[in-house]
Amino acid sequence: MKQNTKYNIKSNLKRLFTYRLCLIGFKRKGFDRIFSHNLGEEAGVTAEQVRKDFSFFKIRGNKKGGYQINDLLRAIDEVFKYQHNQHVVIVGMGNIGRALVQYKRFLLRKMIIVASFDIDPSKQSRRWGIPVLPLEMLDDIIKKFHVKVAIIAVPEISAQDVLDRLIDLGIKGFLNFAPVMLKTPENIIVNNINLCDELESVIYYTEKVIE
């Protein structure tokens, strides 16, 4: 897969998620049907972009009288439907890791955190709904639950090591909270969430852009 494709699909997905939120919003307001230009306006893109994205994800609907909102929501759910449950592991049980294992919304979307891992034995003795295991058990758990996705919530200093180890064990996709540029081979996807950067970016606006 080329780097370029990676980035394009990332933007496509991002817009698809935005459409979903907008559609839920329209539904809440009592709408049943919607035109691509309504949805585009709400999502901040053109109607053409909406139709392009729908076509990319093979989402169809009756365009003459507008789309049925429920049909669209079902079609979007279909995009993220797989043949088996989505099992995820978390490595690093600091503040972020602990918040994520307790984050109920993942379950609503059928993303199941099957286990968490930490090198600190004192954390292993505690439980936050799911077991906290030593890293030596990664291999067993990944095999047992056919895990392909991991969340990295370790300090930046150990993030690359943890990533390399997980790749060796067959993990293909990562959600990374460590503020560091991780090196990955091809065909591995890393989605970075940098909380400091996100907050700093808001502050920058309020200080230097908005007057």
Place this chain on the structure above:
Amino acid sequence: MKQNTKYNIKSNLKRLFTYRLCLIGFKRKGFDRIFSHNLGEEAGVTAEQVRKDFSFFKIRGNKKGGYQINDLLRAIDEVFKYQHNQHVVIVGMGNIGRALVQYKRFLLRKMIIVASFDIDPSKQSRRWGIPVLPLEMLDDIIKKFHVKVAIIAVPEISAQDVLDRLIDLGIKGFLNFAPVMLKTPENIIVNNINLCDELESVIYYTEKVIE
């Protein structure tokens, strides 16, 4: 400020944050100097883009023998330096809110969470380093600490109400964790982090893109 400008600056900032992570990486490997094409390659953009972004943020350096990495890092820090401390409030002390008030990295970047708020009195009695206050005290705290930025970590059902209330109290910038499209007037910035979407996006890759 036009919507377009908003989005452009957002991408500019995102790349600037990436450059910073790359520069820290280069430094760790023992490099002192760097050319824009090295940095571009590491960050996944062209050398021209790097120079454009530096020019946008008024970051200068000796281009002949390459940039001094330390100079660049200092110049990037300068972009985010303001005349006063950056005070932030958090509304919603669920799992995410609690993780964020304990997230030490914000402090390292001089972003100070001065107080958190929750409607649940049982949470108000507990303390996670900073006070958890009832929403009635928002006005006092925002005035006292000259707060312009808030983190929204409430359930989606109350997110718009909380946002509207905070805007009335003078908050200009938001980091929002509630999975909902928030309506904002002009000159207000909302940066959304949707944890489910981020994880689902990784899963989509591992299931449907990577082979």
